[in-house]
Amino acid sequence: MTTLTSQTQQxxxxxxxxNDLSQTRVVELNIELPLAENEVLLKVSKFALTANNISYGITCDALGYWQFFPVNNSPLDTASNSITSKANTVQHTQWGRLPVMGFADVVSSNNKDINVGERVWGFMPMASHFKIIGGKVNPTGFSDLNPCREGLSPVYARFDRVSANPFYQQKNEDYDILLRGLFTTSWLVDDFMFDNQYFDTTQYLITSASSKTSIALAFAIKQRGQRSAIGITSEANLNFVKSLGCYDHVISYNDITTLDANVSSILVDMAGGKKTLAAIHHHFNQQLRYSCRIGATHHGDIDLTDTQSDGLLPGATPTFFFAPTQLKKRSLEWGVGETMKQMNQSLLNYIEFCRSNITLSHTHHLHHVNDIYQQVLTGTADAAVGQIISFDTSSS
Incomplete structure (x- = not known):
């Protein structure tokens, strides 16, 4: 346990x-020191930015993601100076911090069980540093007990100690933060469907098939080998998705009506757009026996408050999938150790698959982050590239 001697950390x-995810800013903050009891200061080493993070922004109000790292009354908000990344004309804007998956290092700690120098993996803001209230410490990790997390899933408050992870490999760090969070979700989706006998269906329909979460799901489905998977994607990504080899069939959104409507199906909707959702439901009608909503990559065609329209669609009523629920079920049935072993072994296999299909792009300069973010937001980012960001204060 060590505390910094200076009075602030930039x-x-x-x-x-x-209310407009295209509006962004970078804020300079001074974190007050010394740390209060049980506070821990983490320096972000690197994080990944994917379409999954855009989904967090779209569903933040509905699923509580804005609460993880609140702008108001956050420990970081001791002083601020806005550096606008895109011309900001919004008056009285309500700002939020998108969660990302990353690695961080403990640089100061006032918790006797959390040591300076520890490297952790977890859910964090797009920041250079952030402060947590450390607690629930055990050999494998610890949690953030900040009051803002009350009522939220404890899974997202957990930080895994790298030193205690038997599956950790330094060479995999970039792919790990790019893939682990979304692969966990996809693995649990496939496990949930298997657990429910696939709702008496014979195939999956997966939208936004080029997204890394969808690819992970298709990989998990193929590994299990019990059901076929149809990938539905944009014309621009059609060849890339076909080249992956993890879908049994790939079509564009324009070709949904060419599919055999008599085949009993599960829809896993990563796109979230009303038009695509309606097209699939109306085409398959009662043969669509489970409609699972996960992502929201088509952010321009989404209204999460319009649940009445969802209920009027033919076939199964669209239902949001909450990964922690299935994770808790399996942990109770199999034990936490066995559940983590199965997921992590599958993840290592998936990382090896992705090495030959997804290249990595590293960004270290502050003012390039917004450019990448805007590409991911608008869906113009190269689906074959994974974005890894080191948000270093020296890059400003």
Whole structure:
């Protein structure tokens, strides 16, 4: 346990406008020191930015993601100076901090069980530093007990100690933060469907098939080998998705009506757009026996408050999938150790698959982050490239 002797630590954090995700800013903050009891200061080493993070922004109000790292009354908000990444004309903007998956290092700690120098993996803001209230410490990790997390899933408050992870490999760090969080979700989706006998269906329909979460699901389905998977994607990504070899069939959104409507199906909707959702439901009608909503990559065609329209669609009523629920079920049935072993072994196999299909792009400069973010937001980012960001204060 060590505390810094200086009175402040400079930090940078990337924020987005809650009502317009294209509006962004970078804020300079001074984190107050010394740390209060049980507080821990983490320096972000690197994080991944994917379409999954955009889904967090779209569903933040509905699923509580804005609460993880609140802009108001956050420990970081001791002082701020806005550096606009895109011309900001929004008056009285409500800003939010998108969660990402990353690695961080403990640089100061006032918790006797959490040591300076520890490297952790977990859910964090797009920032250079952030402060947590450390607790629930055990040999494998610890949690953030910040009051803002009350009522939220404890899974997202957990930080895994790298030193205690038997599956950790330094060479895999970039792919790990790019893939682990979304692969866990996809693995649990496939496990949930298997657990429910696939709702008496014979195939999956997966939208936004080029997204890394969808690819992970298709990989998990193929590994299990019990059902076929049809990938549905844009014309621009059609060849890339076909080249992966993990879908049994790939079509564009324009070709949904060419599918055999008599085949009993599960829809896993990563796109979230009303038009695509309606097209699939109306085409398959009662043969669509489970409709699972996960992502929201088509952010321009989404209205999460319009649940009445969802209920009027033919076939199964669209239902949001909450990964922690299935994770808790399996942990109770199999034990936490066995559940983690199965997921992590599958993840290592998936990382090896992705090495030959997804290249990595590294960004270290502050003012390039917004450019990458805007590409991911608008869906113009190269699906074959994974974005890894080191948000260093020295890059400002």
């Amino acid at each position: 930090a940078l954090v990337f924020e987005v406008a809650k």
